[in-house]
Amino acid sequence: MNMLPVYRAATTLGSPALRWWLKRRVRQGKEDAERLGERFGHTSIARPAGPLVWMHGASVGESLSLLPLIDALRQRDPDLNIMVTTGTATSAHILAGRLPEGVLHQFNPADSPRWVARFLDTWQPDLALYVESELWPAMLSLTQARGIPTGLLNARMSDSSYRTWQRLPGLIRPLMGEFRFCLAQNPTQAERMAALGARNPKPLGNLKFAAKPLAADEAELARLREEFGTRPRWLAASTHPGEEAIAAEVHASLKAAHPELLTIVAVRHPERGDSVARELRGRGLKVVRRSRGETIQPESDVYLADTLGEMGLFYRLAEIAFVGGSMGELGGHNPIEPAQLGCAVLHGPDMRNFSEVAEDLAEAGGSWQVRDAAGLARALGRLLAEPDTREHQAGAAKQVADAQADMLDKVLAELEPFLAPLRGQARVA
Incomplete structure (x- = not known):
């Protein structure tokens, strides 16, 4: 009927x-x-x-x-x-x-x-x-x-x-x-x-394979690269509630081995910037907010990217990217974007929105799946300590993204x- x-x-x-x-x-x-x-x-x-x-x-x-x-x-x-x-x-x-x-x-x-x-x-x-x-x-x-x-x-x-x-x-x-x-x-x-x-x-x-790499302001990219310097860093991209806490826990667990570590947290919804900043500072982390034009200092722990339309900038600044929306029941966000821009890709267990892409990346060695904060810390620790492993994984991810040109x-x-x-x-x- x-x-x-x-x-x-x-x-x-x-x-x-x-x-x-x-x-x-x-x-x-x-x-x-x-x-x-x-x-x-x-x-x-x-x-x-x-x-x-x-x-x-x-x-x-x-x-x-x-x-x-x-x-x-x-x-x-x-x-x-x-x-x-x-x-x-x-x-x-x-x-x-x-x-x-x-x-x-x-x-x-x-x-x-x-x-x-x-x-x-x-x-x-x-x-x-x-x-x-x-x-x-x-x-x-x-x-x-x-x-x-x-x-x-x-x-x-x-x-x-x-x-x-x-x-x-x-x-x-x-x-x-x-x-x-x-x-x-x-x-x-x-x-x-x-x-x-x-x-x-x-x-x-x-069709998302056909998308051009996310754009970035070249002058701002150069400025931030100078500001970030040689500090080791990783990006938690398009995060949702609960994932910022995981990023904070991971940062704390890795800081002893990597005292200059900088964690970039790019929230999916920038209007959550105030609450995320309070949560991270409540965990004892020193937070710098992009939306307020704050400058990274040597003691800064987290660069909070609470702006719209700048993910291309942050993927270029980070060699390792964790794909948000994948630790809960949201189905994950687009892993092609970091793969196109040369990031080693990590994600949680729930990538059903991009299941085939995630499978292709995993089979090629371009991504690793982690289950929780401890697993993410272990994966990040290895990638930070092993540049060859990180470069191989990033290269494999980019090959997958480029294969459907x-x-x-x-x-x-x-x-x-x-x-x-x-x-x-x-x-x-």
């Missing part, structure tokens, strides 16, 4: 509650107050004339994975209009400094049919590309109902999301069945997409049948 009409009716009736919830998120700092209208399908900018490709990603990771694809499309078709939608204020902030000139950003409309229809009436996309598994039923079904070709890029479904959608076949199967193409990250994900109704999903690989060409080949008809079109907005 097709449950989409029921869902659309329910979300229409629930619009007042959804509106209240969005305004509450504004008060919590989770929505951009000045752009809240975009969540209701309004826009303050005009649709440009000509064909428009709409790309949608949930948050930072998904949207950043689109950047190399956007660059390639603009090089091939300079007149092609591209709009990216995301759903988080953090992603909008980061994309503001990363999207090429002329590429538009909007917040996606919340999943109420009236708001989605208003969005589609305004933008009239010629092709809609969804990234990973951000599948809002009203938004997707109304797009497909207008005959707009839709495709799923870098498709992946977490274990929990897959189980949830399996219980809702009346919602998911009509949506997946209307995708013109489905490009999955690996064979397992392709099987999941097929089980949920996708037609002929292809295990093309992970043709990933972008594969995606472009799949998109070509849908892009070719758009070339040379001229349509007045």
Whole structure:
């Protein structure tokens, strides 16, 4: 039974509650107050004339994975209009400094049919590309109902999301069945997409392999390298609650053997900077905060990187990187980013968001898995004491990251049948 009409009716009736919830998120700092209208399908900018490709990603990771694809499309078709939608204020902030000139950003409309229809009436996309598994039923079904070709890029479904959608076949199967193409990250994900109704999903690989190495300000990199000097250091990247405590414990256990050790902690959510600084100082560590422009001193223990969009800087400063989000139940963050920039990679036991990548890195000798603070301390201690081991591991990780350099060409080949008809079109907005 097709449950989409029921869902659309329910979300229409629930619009007042959804509106209240969005305004509450504004008060919590989770929505951009000045752009809240975009969540209701309004826009303050005009649709440009000509064909428009709409790309949608949930948050930072998904949207950043689109950047190399956007660059390639603009090089091939300079007149092609591209709009990216995301759903988080953090992603909008980061994309503001990363999207090429002329590429538009909007917040996606919340999943109420009236708001989605208003969005589609305004933008009239010629092709809609969804990234990973951000599948809002009203938004997707109304797009497909207008005959707009839709495709799923870098498709992946977490274990929990897959189980949830399996219980809702009346919602998911009509949506997946209307995708013109489905490009999955690996064979397992392709099987999941097929089980949920996708037609002929292809295990093309992970689009995040195609991403360029994270950028860094060269002048700031040089300044910090001089400030850091020759001190041995490691990076705890994109950390979540609990992982900063682990980093503090590891630092304390290694300091006797490496008295000049500097630990860089880059929190996933910079708004936690105050609480993380208090926690680390409460453990007796001397903390320097980047967000406050503080300078590293010889006695400094931790450099707290509580800013946005600077991970490329910190990966370049550290020869060893621990991937955060992997010690709890969060599924881990992207290990490709440190691998591309020459880091020896460490991570916890939960890397299900990047399971295939983590397996490839491990098989190549480019990463080690650790289970807890003691295991992380042992691994770090060895890498700090054995430069040859560290360099070998970093080199192996970079080889894995570089091995799928043709990933972008594969995606472009799949998109070509849908892009070719758009070339040379001229349509007045």
